[in-house]
Structures are given as structure tokens and as C-alpha cells.
Amino acid sequence: AQSVAQPEDQVNVAEGNPLTVKCTYSVSGNPYLFWYVQYPNRGLQFLLKYITGDNLVKGSYGFEAEFNKSQTSFHLKKPSALVSDSALYFCAVRDGVNYQLIWGAGTKLIIKP
Amino acid sequence: DAGVTQSPTHLIKTRGQHVTLRCSPISGHKSVSWYQQVLGQGPQFIFQYYEKEERGRGNFPDRFSARQFPNYSSELNVNALLLGDSALYLCASSSRDTNTGELFFGEGSRLTVL
Numbered sequence: 001a002q003s004v005a006q007p008e009d010q011v012n013v014a015e016g017n018p019l020t021v022k023c024t025y026s027v028s029g030n031p032y033l034f035w036y037v038q039y040p041n042r043g044l045q046f047l048l049k050y051i052t053g054d055n056l057v058k059g060s061y062g063f064e065a066e067f068n069k070s071q072t073s074f075h076l077k078k079p080s081a082l083v084s085d086s087a088l089y090f091c092a093v094r095d096g097v098n099y100q101l102i103w104g105a106g107t108k109l110i111i112k113p
Numbered sequence: 114d115a116g117v118t119q120s121p122t123h124l125i126k127t128r129g130q131h132v133t134l135r136c137s138p139i140s141g142h143k144s145v146s147w148y149q150q151v152l153g154q155g156p157q158f159i160f161q162y163y164e165k166e167e168r169g170r171g172n173f174p175d176r177f178s179a180r181q182f183p184n185y186s187s188e189l190n191v192n193a194l195l196l197g198d199s200a201l202y203l204c205a206s207s208s209r210d211t212n213t214g215e216l217f218f219g220e221g222s223r224l225t226v227l
Contacts, residue, residue, distance in 0.1 A: 043218030103155030
């Protein structure tokens, strides 16, 4: 079955430290992978995507993600966290059959001053 | 340009009632998708429409239906509401139907069923 897993419900990071939010996936065919962020009582905002090419993808607000085919992972990273990065982060993969997005359960990122 | 707009933003219904949620996509976008987001979970795909044709349907009962109008706006209808239908309903628009690019989300319609 095609799926996305975000193994951490919550990640706590001190401001200025690097952050990683984990995502693993299972999908048939070539993976199309996405990260979105959701602020309280708001819709989702696109951060970045991997379709093909360089395994390190750069996105909005200084975020980047590393695609690892052998580990079927697509972890979100940022070198130096800001308090304003505190939000809910969702990983998604495009279903290889019906082309719809399958979403992880989300990871709450808390950046402490 | 205006982003994706959804209405109403909040609504309260009782079990058995019917609800209609509305979405206006970004100008020029022909694809509209609907998602249900239950508190503490990721979005679940309900429908996608492109050029007024249904392009995908998620694992939801027939009580859920949708349509897209000639101006590409869309409605999601839910009949015979259940308590479990309480959720944030998100609409997303995009320029293509293949979900390889960015989806632009509205802020959602929060439905509470009592």
C-alpha cells in the first residue's frame, strides 16, 4: 500500500540550532514528494517538492529537503531554526496509481527561544 | 491577485442536516481539489475536478459530492451529516491536474456537527 509516515508527532529545537523533520514513504513508481507547512487555523502552504534531479531540494523560508531513494526518505531540514518556524509540517507523496496526494499525519515543530 | 477563497469559514450543523461548502480558485487555475482534515491528522483527499470533470475521488461515502462550475469555482456537498464529519474542509487549486506542482490552499471551512 502507498503511504507516508512522519514518525515524530512533535520535534523540539532551540532557536539557532539545526532542525530535521522526518518523512518516509512507500509508493509505486517514481516518487513525487512534497512538504507543506500549516500555521494555526490556516490552510497549508507549499514549501518544496522533489520530482527528479538533485537529491537536495531547496525551498521557501530557508528550508531544504534531502531525498534518499535507498532509505525511501525525504527529511525536511533547516540549518538554523527560527521561533517563527514553529508550526505543523506535512509530508506528502503523489499516489503512483491515481496521482492524488497521500499525506502524513503531520509533525508539530516547536522552536524555543 | 486573490488567493483561494472558501466560504463559509465556520459553520455549525446538526446530525442529519446537509451542508454546502464553496471554493473559488486562483484566477487561471482549472483544477480544484477538496480535502478533509480531522483534528490531529493529515488531509484526506475527497475529490479533484479539472475543467469541470471529476478527475479523482477519495474513499468517502456517497453522502459526499462535488461539482465544478464553468468559472472553475467548486462546491462540496455533504448530506445526512454525521458527528464524524466534523473537520476542517480544505480546498486547493492548481493550474494542472497531475499533482506534480504546488497546490494553493484556502484557509478552510471548519464544520462542526452536533
